């Protein structure tokens with residue numbers, strides 16, 4: 383069969399538009415692949431935590447020592463720390479969720495492991511010095527708390543950026559009942575979060591509070607409908623769908639409020655805000671608003 387001139391033109395036009403479409407599709411797939419490839423790769427397995435990716439851009443880390451109510455011994459804590467760092471370094475991850483079981487987020491540091499420790503050993507080995515792992519992560523962390531979050535378990539949750547709780551959540555710092563005090567930031571973070579009197583009451587009496595009271599005090603948001611983990615995945619997916627640079631800067635700026643004076647914090651926030659005008663995401667985000675379309679973030 384021979385083609386006439388107009389049929390050739392039509393054939394060439396459709397071939398060229400197919401090539402152009404394929405190129406843009408390929409670019410789209412390969413740029414997404416860049417962000418999601420490491421998420422699809424087999425990840426490290428951990429003895430004491432489960433790691434999954436319930437939604438694009440979301441890492442879910444589940445504490446998994448159910449028989450001990452997720453009490454945090456050295457191996458458990460090492461796994462949590464490694465899994466959190468692995469998720470933080472994964473370019474396919476935009477937000478991280480930390481959760482436990484229905485019965486316990488974590489019932490504290492492992493008392494059986496700690497009970498025979500001496501001062502000399504704790505001091506010379508700088509016991510729990512790397513405890514603040516979550517606060518050093520760049521990606522936002524959401525704690526989804528069900529059941530007990532006690533002692534070091536609550537201190538772990540308090541290091542997260544967002545705290546969601548099931549109605550079953552039971553929060554407290556019962557260390558006083560063991561002859562010690564919170565050692566993972568509880569006295570400081572609770573005092574900043576809920577004020578001196580309430581923090582004193584929790585630390586000095588060891589009283590355990592329920593989800594409603596914790597919400598009234600501003601520690602958590604209670605998820606009353608559906609599962610707290612599902613809600614955490616929703617919030618994490620929403621965060622992961624934004625430009626990573628703006629999300630990272632927002633996290634840094636809010637955290638500065640806990641470490642700097644108001645004047646320093648305001649100056650830090652303003653400089654970060656100025657710096658964001660150098661990003662492609664700022665140009666894209668504002669252009670998309672003006673052109674009434676969805677922004678396509680490149681995280682650059």
Ligand code: CO8
Pocket residue numbers: 449450451453454489490491492493494510513530532533534535537556557560563564565566
């Ligand atoms: N450490 C070790 N094992 C624990 C812990 C713990 N913190 N909590 C529970 N378990 C174990 C129990 O020993 C029991 O194991 P087993 O069956 O082998 O005896 C199993 O988990 C189930 O516990 P229970 O039978 O006690 O379950 P209940 O439903 O009767 O009670 C409670 C649940 C109320 C949570 C109760 O287990 C409890 O009071 N646990 C201790 C809570 C606590 O005091 N936490 C603070 C620990 S100290 C601390 O966290 C210091 C932080 C220091 C800095 C943090 C940096 C890491």
